[in-house]
Amino acid sequence: MLVIQNISELVVVPPGPVSGRAMRKVDRIRSAAVLIDSDRIAWFGPQTGLNAPSGCEIIDARGGCVLPGLIDCHTHTVFAGTREGEFVQRTEGKSYAEIAQAGGGIRVTVEAVRRASLDELVETTLPRLARMLRNGVTTVEVKSGYGLTVDDEIKMLEAVRRLRSLQPIELAATYLVAHTTPREFNGRSDDYLDLVFDDKVLARLRDEQLAEFCDVFCETTAFTVEQARRVLTAAKRFGLRPKVHADQITQMGASTLAGELGAISADHLEKINDAGIAAMKRAGSVAVMLPGCSWFLGIEQAPARRLIDADLPVAVATDYNPGSSMVESLPLVMSIACTQMRMTPIEAVVAATANAATVVNRQDRLGGIRVGMQADLVVLDVPTVERWLYEPGRNCVYTVVKAGRAVVDRDS
Numbered sequence: 001m002l003v004i005q006n007i008s009e010l011v012v013v014p015p016g017p018v019s020g021r022a023m024r025k026v027d028r029i030r031s032a033a034v035l036i037d038s039d040r041i042a043w044f045g046p047q048t049g050l051n052a053p054s055g056c057e058i059i060d061a062r063g064g065c066v067l068p069g070l071i072d073c074h075t076h077t078v079f080a081g082t083r084e085g086e087f088v089q090r091t092e093g094k095s096y097a098e099i100a101q102a103g104g105g106i107r108v109t110v111e112a113v114r115r116a117s118l119d120e121l122v123e124t125t126l127p128r129l130a131r132m133l134r135n136g137v138t139t140v141e142v143k144s145g146y147g148l149t150v151d152d153e154i155k156m157l158e159a160v161r162r163l164r165s166l167q168p169i170e171l172a173a174t175y176l177v178a179h180t181t182p183r184e185f186n187g188r189s190d191d192y193l194d195l196v197f198d199d200k201v202l203a204r205l206r207d208e209q210l211a212e213f214c215d216v217f218c219e220t221t222a223f224t225v226e227q228a229r230r231v232l233t234a235a236k237r238f239g240l241r242p243k244v245h246a247d248q249i250t251q252m253g254a255s256t257l258a259g260e261l262g263a264i265s266a267d268h269l270e271k272i273n274d275a276g277i278a279a280m281k282r283a284g285s286v287a288v289m290l291p292g293c294s295w296f297l298g299i300e301q302a303p304a305r306r307l308i309d310a311d312l313p314v315a316v317a318t319d320y321n322p323g324s325s326m327v328e329s330l331p332l333v334m335s336i337a338c339t340q341m342r343m344t345p346i347e348a349v350v351a352a353t354a355n356a357a358t359v360v361n362r363q364d365r366l367g368g369i370r371v372g373m374q375a376d377l378v379v380l381d382v383p384t385v386e387r388w389l390y391e392p393g394r395n396c397v398y399t400v401v402k403a404g405r406a407v408v409d410r411d412s
């Protein structure tokens, strides 16, 4: 048994999805304690009611705040190479689209990933995950999408699988082969999709459990709504749950499609419209906000307030990737959600825990504080979540517990 005691405030996030106004109504227990049995939460409440068996291992929270482990539910964490040249070009006034048209963008990372071996992908990703863990992130969704051949996409997904056994963060994998059309298929995007969504490929992903989700980048520079409908429907038949990169630059009906397909989430949504909101509500899809991406590119943010007011469940993630969001700190992105999207700190916490757990289909086990849920917990060195997100860029994480085991202790 393990006890966390001397907690100034325990943020009792309910299991997801948490929609609309409910995102603000989260119980908080002052002077609290948590009792953990093996990998599960066995009891929590005011410390005066703690009845811990003798010989318990103890974590002293030292008057810090405790909340569920963070879940980064939209990332491209497995990649090779960097693109700081484009970062400089943007400071000089070039847009992301202009850089892509001039041969930069995703295709640069595709070349680097194709050149990298499986071992190299694993080695370059490990330190990223270690830093995410130290920021309080205990679960990460990782997309493929930089291989763009069946073999290179599977190499990325195999890297994710190998990374599961090498470090404590739980990883959920998404097949994002429809990220962009590779150079060799220029002007033949349907042929490309036929190849990478062949039944044999989808059956292999299912049989070898290489991915749980399938995502499509729906945009004028990537794939149309009709193409996305076709491939996501095919993937669904093989048990891959749909997601969509939707409404980022252009409103072309992508979030409406997400709702129609019963997508687990639609992500980005900077240009979402009323039809998209209505379709997502009907389907119970989660709206994933990626404020670090808009911040990094210096473009408009998604209307998070409007989506919360429409009673949708809203999640927040980093979109960590080498082109449009070289931002691996989820707490920083949560803070950006507060300052740039006017989300409250407690909404940002629910968005990065319970609702993010829903986006990776783990809401029954992760992202909340309930007896019987997995003991993934973060101890902060500040007394409240408000105080935490008010200090963007400083790592306030003191201890991280993953499945009942302390995996980060800043003092040790």
Ligand SMILES: [Zn+2]
Binding pocket: 074, 075, 076, 245, 319
């Ligand atoms: Zn993305």
